[in-house]
Amino acid sequence: MADxxxxxxRIPSTIRAGExxxxxxxVIHPMxxxxxxxxxxxxRRNYDFIHTVSVSYNGKQVMRGETTQAVSxxxxxxxxxxxxxxxxxxxxxxxxxxxxxxxxxxxxF
Amino acid sequence: xxxxKLSGNFSRRAFLRxxxxxxxxxxxxxxxxxxxxxxxxxAASGFPLPDEKVExxxxxxxxxxxxxxxxxxxxxxxxxxxxxGANVAVTVExxxxxxxxxxxxxxxxxxxxxxxxxIARFLFTPEAGKAYIGxxxxxxxxxxxxxxxxMNDGTLYAVSRHVRVTVGGCGDDVPQG
Numbered sequence: 001m002a003d004x005x006x007x008x009x010r011i012p013s014t015i016r017a018g019e020x021x022x023x024x025x026x027v028i029h030p031m032x033x034x035x036x037x038x039x040x041x042x043x044r045r046n047y048d049f050i051h052t053v054s055v056s057y058n059g060k061q062v063m064r065g066e067t068t069q070a071v072s073x074x075x076x077x078x079x080x081x082x083x084x085x086x087x088x089x090x091x092x093x094x095x096x097x098x099x100x101x102x103x104x105x106x107x108x109f
Numbered sequence: 110x111x112x113x114k115l116s117g118n119f120s121r122r123a124f125l126r127x128x129x130x131x132x133x134x135x136x137x138x139x140x141x142x143x144x145x146x147x148x149x150x151x152a153a154s155g156f157p158l159p160d161e162k163v164e165x166x167x168x169x170x171x172x173x174x175x176x177x178x179x180x181x182x183x184x185x186x187x188x189x190x191x192x193x194g195a196n197v198a199v200t201v202e203x204x205x206x207x208x209x210x211x212x213x214x215x216x217x218x219x220x221x222x223x224x225x226x227x228i229a230r231f232l233f234t235p236e237a238g239k240a241y242i243g244x245x246x247x248x249x250x251x252x253x254x255x256x257x258x259x260m261n262d263g264t265l266y267a268v269s270r271h272v273r274v275t276v277g278g279c280g281d282d283v284p285q286g
Contacts, residue, residue: 020238033247062236065244070220070228072196072245072278079231082238 003028007103009091015083017109023055024078025091027101033069052094053077057107058087083107163255166219166226171265176257179266185256187270194248194278201256203240205266207233213240215259222252247278 010024032048053065063079081089086108093101161169167176184202191197203213212235218228231242240258248254255269 022241024243057236060236061234063231063233065229065231065242067229067244068225068227070223070225070247072247076198076243076245078200078241078243080237080239080241082236 004030005093005099005101007091007093007101009089009103009105011089011105011107015107015109018082018084020080020082022078023081023089023091023105024076025103026074026076027093027103028074029093029095029101031069031071031073031075047096050075050093050095052092054092054094055079055081056090056092057081057083058085081107160224161226163219163221163226170217170227171257171259174263174265176265176267179256179258179268183256183258183266183268185254185268185270187254187272190273190275191248191278192275194250194274194276196245196278197248197272197274198243199246199254200243201241201258203258203266205240205258205260207235207237207239209235212261213258214261215257216240216242217255217257217259218242218244218246219255219257220246220248220252221255222248222250224249248272248274249277250274 006028008026010026012021015021027050029050030048031050047069049069050067050071053063053067054061055063062081065077067075077091086106089105089107091103095101182203182205184200184204186198186200186202188197199218201216201218203216205211205213207213213233216231216233218230219226220228228246229244233240251271251273253269253271255267257265257267259265
Protein backbone atom coordinates (compact mmCIF):
# COMPACT_ATOMS: atom_id res chain seq x y z
CA MET A 1 0.00 0.00 0.00
CA ALA A 2 1.35 3.25 -1.01
CA ASP A 3 -0.12 5.02 1.94
CA UNK A 4 1.29 2.64 4.53
CA UNK A 5 2.42 4.50 7.55
CA UNK A 6 0.28 7.58 7.09
CA UNK A 7 -0.86 8.66 10.54
CA UNK A 8 -3.87 10.82 11.27
CA UNK A 9 -4.53 12.29 14.67
CA ARG A 10 -7.77 13.93 15.61
CA ILE A 11 -8.13 16.04 18.72
CA PRO A 12 -11.17 17.96 19.95
CA SER A 13 -11.51 21.44 18.43
CA THR A 14 -11.85 23.17 21.78
CA ILE A 15 -9.68 22.12 24.66
CA ARG A 16 -9.71 23.58 28.14
CA ALA A 17 -6.77 23.35 30.48
CA GLY A 18 -6.93 20.45 32.92
CA GLU A 19 -9.38 18.50 30.82
CA UNK A 20 -9.12 14.85 29.89
CA UNK A 21 -9.54 14.78 26.13
CA UNK A 22 -10.12 11.88 23.81
CA UNK A 23 -7.61 11.59 21.02
CA UNK A 24 -8.29 9.43 17.99
CA UNK A 25 -5.40 8.21 15.94
CA UNK A 26 -5.42 6.21 12.75
CA VAL A 27 -2.57 4.58 10.92
CA ILE A 28 -2.71 3.14 7.43
CA HIS A 29 -1.22 -0.30 7.83
CA PRO A 30 -2.06 -3.74 6.39
CA MET A 31 -1.61 -5.54 9.77
CA UNK A 32 -0.89 -8.74 7.88
CA UNK A 33 -1.51 -12.10 9.43
CA UNK A 34 0.03 -15.44 8.63
CA UNK A 35 -2.25 -17.64 6.59
CA UNK A 36 -2.61 -21.37 7.01
CA UNK A 37 -4.20 -24.15 4.98
CA UNK A 38 -6.59 -26.73 6.40
CA UNK A 39 -3.75 -28.92 7.67
CA UNK A 40 -2.37 -26.02 9.62
CA UNK A 41 0.65 -25.43 7.42
CA UNK A 42 1.73 -21.92 6.73
CA UNK A 43 1.07 -20.81 3.18
CA ARG A 44 2.01 -17.19 3.54
CA ARG A 45 4.45 -16.00 6.04
CA ASN A 46 4.82 -12.30 6.11
CA TYR A 47 4.10 -10.91 9.50
CA ASP A 48 3.78 -7.24 9.05
CA PHE A 49 1.78 -5.84 11.88
CA ILE A 50 2.12 -3.09 14.42
CA HIS A 51 3.28 -4.48 17.72
CA THR A 52 3.66 -1.29 19.73
CA VAL A 53 1.73 1.94 19.94
CA SER A 54 3.35 4.59 22.05
CA VAL A 55 1.76 7.87 23.09
CA SER A 56 3.85 10.61 24.60
CA TYR A 57 3.01 14.12 25.60
CA ASN A 58 5.81 16.67 25.86
CA GLY A 59 8.29 13.81 25.68
CA LYS A 60 6.77 11.80 28.51
CA GLN A 61 5.11 8.50 27.81
CA VAL A 62 1.44 8.50 28.71
CA MET A 63 0.21 5.25 27.26
CA ARG A 64 1.62 2.26 25.47
CA GLY A 65 -0.19 -0.46 23.64
CA GLU A 66 1.09 -3.91 22.76
CA THR A 67 -0.93 -5.22 19.88
CA THR A 68 -1.11 -8.46 17.90
CA GLN A 69 -2.38 -9.47 14.48
CA ALA A 70 -5.86 -9.54 15.96
CA VAL A 71 -6.04 -5.77 15.56
CA SER A 72 -7.74 -4.73 12.33
CA UNK A 73 -6.20 -3.38 9.18
CA UNK A 74 -5.74 0.41 9.29
CA UNK A 75 -6.23 0.40 13.03
CA UNK A 76 -7.79 3.19 15.02
CA UNK A 77 -6.68 3.83 18.54
CA UNK A 78 -8.67 6.17 20.72
CA UNK A 79 -7.14 7.07 24.05
CA UNK A 80 -7.44 9.65 26.81
CA UNK A 81 -4.99 12.44 27.50
CA UNK A 82 -4.94 14.81 30.42
CA UNK A 83 -3.89 18.24 29.24
CA UNK A 84 -2.84 20.71 31.90
CA UNK A 85 -0.39 22.67 29.76
CA UNK A 86 0.00 23.15 26.05
CA UNK A 87 2.37 20.85 24.30
CA UNK A 88 3.12 18.36 21.61
CA UNK A 89 1.46 15.00 21.38
CA UNK A 90 3.39 12.28 19.61
CA UNK A 91 1.98 8.90 18.63
CA UNK A 92 4.51 6.35 17.43
CA UNK A 93 3.70 3.02 15.84
CA UNK A 94 6.32 0.28 15.51
CA UNK A 95 5.80 -2.67 13.21
CA UNK A 96 7.42 -6.08 12.90
CA UNK A 97 9.41 -5.10 9.82
CA UNK A 98 11.30 -2.61 11.96
CA UNK A 99 9.68 0.50 10.57
CA UNK A 100 8.24 3.19 12.75
CA UNK A 101 5.53 5.66 11.91
CA UNK A 102 4.92 8.83 13.79
CA UNK A 103 2.16 11.40 14.00
CA UNK A 104 2.14 14.60 15.99
CA UNK A 105 -0.44 17.13 17.07
CA UNK A 106 -0.04 20.49 18.78
CA UNK A 107 -2.26 21.01 21.75
CA UNK A 108 -3.16 24.64 22.47
CA PHE A 109 -5.81 26.23 24.59
CA UNK B 110 -35.28 -71.66 27.01
CA UNK B 111 -33.95 -71.93 23.51
CA UNK B 112 -35.17 -68.47 22.67
CA UNK B 113 -33.62 -67.02 25.78
CA LYS B 114 -30.27 -68.53 24.91
CA LEU B 115 -30.50 -67.19 21.39
CA SER B 116 -31.32 -63.66 22.43
CA GLY B 117 -28.56 -63.76 25.08
CA ASN B 118 -26.07 -64.81 22.44
CA PHE B 119 -27.28 -62.20 20.03
CA SER B 120 -27.03 -59.32 22.45
CA ARG B 121 -23.55 -60.37 23.51
CA ARG B 122 -22.44 -60.55 19.90
CA ALA B 123 -24.04 -57.20 19.15
CA PHE B 124 -22.36 -55.69 22.17
CA LEU B 125 -18.97 -56.95 21.07
CA ARG B 126 -19.51 -55.70 17.56
CA UNK B 127 -20.56 -52.34 18.89
CA UNK B 128 -17.57 -52.14 21.18
CA UNK B 129 -15.21 -53.02 18.37
CA UNK B 130 -16.73 -50.41 16.10
CA UNK B 131 -16.58 -47.80 18.83
CA UNK B 132 -12.95 -48.60 19.53
CA UNK B 133 -12.10 -48.33 15.84
CA UNK B 134 -13.89 -45.01 15.51
CA UNK B 135 -12.24 -43.49 18.56
CA UNK B 136 -8.76 -44.55 17.49
CA UNK B 137 -9.30 -43.11 14.02
CA UNK B 138 -10.70 -39.91 15.47
CA UNK B 139 -7.81 -39.67 17.90
CA UNK B 140 -5.20 -40.08 15.24
CA UNK B 141 -7.00 -37.56 13.04
CA UNK B 142 -7.19 -35.02 15.82
CA UNK B 143 -3.93 -35.44 17.65
CA UNK B 144 -1.80 -37.54 15.35
CA UNK B 145 -2.17 -35.52 12.18
CA UNK B 146 -3.21 -32.03 13.10
CA UNK B 147 -1.43 -31.09 16.27
CA UNK B 148 2.14 -32.11 15.42
CA UNK B 149 1.68 -30.76 11.90
CA UNK B 150 0.78 -27.39 13.30
CA UNK B 151 3.45 -27.37 15.94
CA ALA B 152 6.14 -28.36 13.47
CA ALA B 153 5.10 -26.00 10.73
CA SER B 154 4.17 -23.07 12.89
CA GLY B 155 7.57 -21.69 13.85
CA PHE B 156 7.00 -18.14 14.99
CA PRO B 157 3.26 -18.01 15.62
CA LEU B 158 2.44 -19.90 18.75
CA PRO B 159 0.07 -22.82 18.40
CA ASP B 160 -3.51 -22.54 19.52
CA GLU B 161 -3.90 -21.45 23.04
CA LYS B 162 -6.99 -21.98 25.09
CA VAL B 163 -8.35 -18.85 26.71
CA GLU B 164 -7.92 -20.45 30.13
CA UNK B 165 -4.24 -20.94 29.35
CA UNK B 166 -3.94 -17.32 28.29
CA UNK B 167 -5.59 -16.09 31.46
CA UNK B 168 -3.34 -18.33 33.51
CA UNK B 169 -0.25 -17.13 31.67
CA UNK B 170 -1.18 -13.47 32.12
CA UNK B 171 -2.67 -13.42 35.57
CA UNK B 172 -1.53 -16.61 37.29
CA UNK B 173 -3.90 -17.59 40.03
CA UNK B 174 -5.04 -14.09 40.91
CA UNK B 175 -8.82 -13.88 41.09
CA UNK B 176 -10.72 -11.94 38.43
CA UNK B 177 -13.25 -9.75 40.22
CA UNK B 178 -16.46 -8.98 38.39
CA UNK B 179 -16.01 -5.53 36.93
CA UNK B 180 -19.62 -4.54 36.26
CA UNK B 181 -20.04 -0.90 37.13
CA UNK B 182 -16.30 -0.35 37.13
CA UNK B 183 -15.42 -1.33 33.63
CA UNK B 184 -17.46 -0.68 30.53
CA UNK B 185 -16.91 -2.81 27.46
CA UNK B 186 -18.69 -1.72 24.32
CA UNK B 187 -19.00 -4.00 21.33
CA UNK B 188 -21.62 -4.55 18.68
CA UNK B 189 -24.05 -7.40 19.42
CA UNK B 190 -23.64 -8.73 15.92
CA UNK B 191 -20.46 -8.11 13.97
CA UNK B 192 -21.07 -8.58 10.28
CA UNK B 193 -17.39 -8.48 9.44
CA GLY B 194 -15.10 -10.13 11.92
CA ALA B 195 -12.12 -8.35 10.40
CA ASN B 196 -13.17 -5.01 11.78
CA VAL B 197 -15.04 -4.90 15.05
CA ALA B 198 -15.04 -1.67 17.00
CA VAL B 199 -14.39 -2.11 20.69
CA THR B 200 -14.09 0.39 23.49
CA VAL B 201 -13.12 -0.25 27.06
CA GLU B 202 -13.68 2.47 29.60
CA UNK B 203 -12.72 2.18 33.23
CA UNK B 204 -14.49 4.25 35.82
CA UNK B 205 -11.68 3.57 38.23
CA UNK B 206 -9.45 6.14 39.93
CA UNK B 207 -6.39 7.42 38.09
CA UNK B 208 -4.20 8.84 40.83
CA UNK B 209 -0.53 7.98 41.23
CA UNK B 210 -1.42 5.94 44.33
CA UNK B 211 -4.15 3.91 42.69
CA UNK B 212 -4.60 3.71 38.96
CA UNK B 213 -5.32 1.33 36.16
CA UNK B 214 -2.03 -0.10 35.00
CA UNK B 215 -3.10 -2.32 32.14
CA UNK B 216 -6.16 -3.03 30.07
CA UNK B 217 -6.23 -6.39 28.28
CA UNK B 218 -8.59 -7.27 25.48
CA UNK B 219 -9.08 -11.01 25.11
CA UNK B 220 -11.22 -12.98 22.69
CA UNK B 221 -12.09 -16.53 23.68
CA UNK B 222 -12.19 -18.09 20.22
CA UNK B 223 -9.28 -16.44 18.48
CA UNK B 224 -6.33 -18.65 17.75
CA UNK B 225 -4.31 -16.52 20.10
CA UNK B 226 -6.80 -15.04 22.53
CA UNK B 227 -4.79 -12.04 23.68
CA ILE B 228 -5.64 -9.28 21.24
CA ALA B 229 -3.97 -6.31 22.81
CA ARG B 230 -2.70 -4.92 26.03
CA PHE B 231 -2.58 -1.21 26.86
CA LEU B 232 -0.45 0.26 29.60
CA PHE B 233 -1.61 3.45 31.25
CA THR B 234 0.11 5.97 33.43
CA PRO B 235 -1.70 8.38 35.77
CA GLU B 236 -0.87 11.17 33.28
CA ALA B 237 -3.50 9.76 30.96
CA GLY B 238 -6.12 11.04 33.40
CA LYS B 239 -8.48 8.21 32.59
CA ALA B 240 -8.22 4.63 31.43
CA TYR B 241 -9.99 4.40 28.14
CA ILE B 242 -9.16 2.66 24.90
CA GLY B 243 -11.00 2.37 21.65
CA UNK B 244 -9.74 0.26 18.78
CA UNK B 245 -10.78 -2.08 16.01
CA UNK B 246 -10.15 -5.78 16.37
CA UNK B 247 -10.44 -9.02 14.43
CA UNK B 248 -12.63 -11.82 15.73
CA UNK B 249 -12.35 -15.32 14.32
CA UNK B 250 -15.80 -16.58 15.27
CA UNK B 251 -18.82 -15.92 17.45
CA UNK B 252 -17.22 -15.51 20.81
CA UNK B 253 -17.09 -13.95 24.21
CA UNK B 254 -14.80 -10.95 24.39
CA UNK B 255 -13.29 -10.10 27.73
CA UNK B 256 -11.76 -6.91 28.99
CA UNK B 257 -9.55 -7.11 32.02
CA UNK B 258 -8.30 -4.09 33.92
CA UNK B 259 -5.29 -4.56 36.12
CA MET B 260 -4.76 -1.99 38.86
CA ASN B 261 -1.26 -0.95 39.87
CA ASP B 262 -1.62 -3.09 43.03
CA GLY B 263 -2.45 -6.16 40.96
CA THR B 264 -6.22 -6.25 41.51
CA LEU B 265 -8.02 -7.53 38.45
CA TYR B 266 -11.47 -6.58 37.20
CA ALA B 267 -13.01 -8.39 34.28
CA VAL B 268 -16.10 -7.96 32.15
CA SER B 269 -17.16 -9.95 29.13
CA ARG B 270 -19.60 -9.56 26.28
CA HIS B 271 -20.86 -12.02 23.73
CA VAL B 272 -20.48 -11.06 20.08
CA ARG B 273 -22.03 -12.87 17.15
CA VAL B 274 -19.65 -12.83 14.23
CA THR B 275 -21.15 -13.43 10.81
CA VAL B 276 -17.91 -13.73 8.83
CA GLY B 277 -14.70 -14.61 10.63
CA GLY B 278 -12.04 -12.00 10.43
CA CYS B 279 -8.81 -13.83 10.99
CA GLY B 280 -6.55 -14.89 8.18
CA ASP B 281 -6.38 -18.45 9.47
CA ASP B 282 -9.17 -19.79 7.33
CA VAL B 283 -8.23 -20.27 3.75
CA PRO B 284 -10.49 -19.06 0.96
CA GLN B 285 -12.35 -21.84 -0.88
CA GLY B 286 -10.20 -23.93 -3.22
